[in-house]
Amino acid sequence: MDSVQSDLRANRLLALLDGDTLQSIGRSLEPARLELRQLLYQEAQPMTDAWFPAEGVLSMLGAASAADTPIEVGTIGSEGMLGVPLLLGAQRSPGVVFVQVEGSGWRMPAAAFHAAVQAHPSFLRVLHGYAHALFVQVSQGTACNRAHAVEQRCARWLLQTHDRVRGNSFDLTQEFLAHMLGERRATVNQVASMLQHRGLIRYTRGRIEVTDRDGLEAAACGCYRFVRDEYARMLVAQP
Ligand SMILES: [Zn+2]
Numbered sequence: 001m002d003s004v005q006s007d008l009r010a011n012r013l014l015a016l017l018d019g020d021t022l023q024s025i026g027r028s029l030e031p032a033r034l035e036l037r038q039l040l041y042q043e044a045q046p047m048t049d050a051w052f053p054a055e056g057v058l059s060m061l062g063a064a065s066a067a068d069t070p071i072e073v074g075t076i077g078s079e080g081m082l083g084v085p086l087l088l089g090a091q092r093s094p095g096v097v098f099v100q101v102e103g104s105g106w107r108m109p110a111a112a113f114h115a116a117v118q119a120h121p122s123f124l125r126v127l128h129g130y131a132h133a134l135f136v137q138v139s140q141g142t143a144c145n146r147a148h149a150v151e152q153r154c155a156r157w158l159l160q161t162h163d164r165v166r167g168n169s170f171d172l173t174q175e176f177l178a179h180m181l182g183e184r185r186a187t188v189n190q191v192a193s194m195l196q197h198r199g200l201i202r203y204t205r206g207r208i209e210v211t212d213r214d215g216l217e218a219a220a221c222g223c224y225r226f227v228r229d230e231y232a233r234m235l236v237a238q239p
Helices: 003-008 019-026 110-119 121-147 150-162 174-181 185-197 213-219 223-234
Strands: 030-034 039-041 049-061 072-076 097-109 169-171 201-204 207-210
Touching: 003 019, 019 110, 019 121, 030 049, 039 049, 049 110, 072 121, 072 150, 072 174, 097 110, 110 121, 121 150, 121 223, 150 174, 150 185, 150 207, 150 213, 150 223, 174 185, 185 201
Parallel strands: none
Antiparallel strands: 030 097, 039 097, 049 072, 049 097, 169 207, 201 207
């Protein structure tokens, strides 16, 4: 494996491909920074690229309505890619996708992405598995938002972000967390204080540190494990 290939394998979907396929696909991948708050897809706009993060976290927002602040409907990190609507033949993005935790990765122009999917059935199978896992994440999130307490949902959100960053801490303002959870800032403040009081996180000036990972998992609803396990089942090397 050459060094370019070993770099590409920092994305776990690309890591599932055999060497020849990865080498071929790699020619269409351009290294890209993922800058904090960068908008990768905009609502109802054409999707010009597919993105494969190596590090960092992308946040998918539901379509805005006049009355509400957009709420997060899914997250994407190095375990996945941005471009499932492209894969499924959509021309325009259903919602906004932006960089929640900065990082880096690769971008692939939409035309090259379509060509690569056509040329490499194993790439298509990997992407199908990922599309299923992402669907489970989004649909379980919908049920979770309706059924589970804000403390549990907050713990779930922190865990899924922790899974996608290096190390134990990441930048996060309470205002942002409130948007992500679709809750009032005062409520999120209260929940964060409670999690901190229990020794599960440390929260200082817009930065979260996970101090007791097991405790945080115990505080989350079962949705966290359910989604994580589905990802583990789907994202395995193809025969
Ligand atoms: Zn839940």
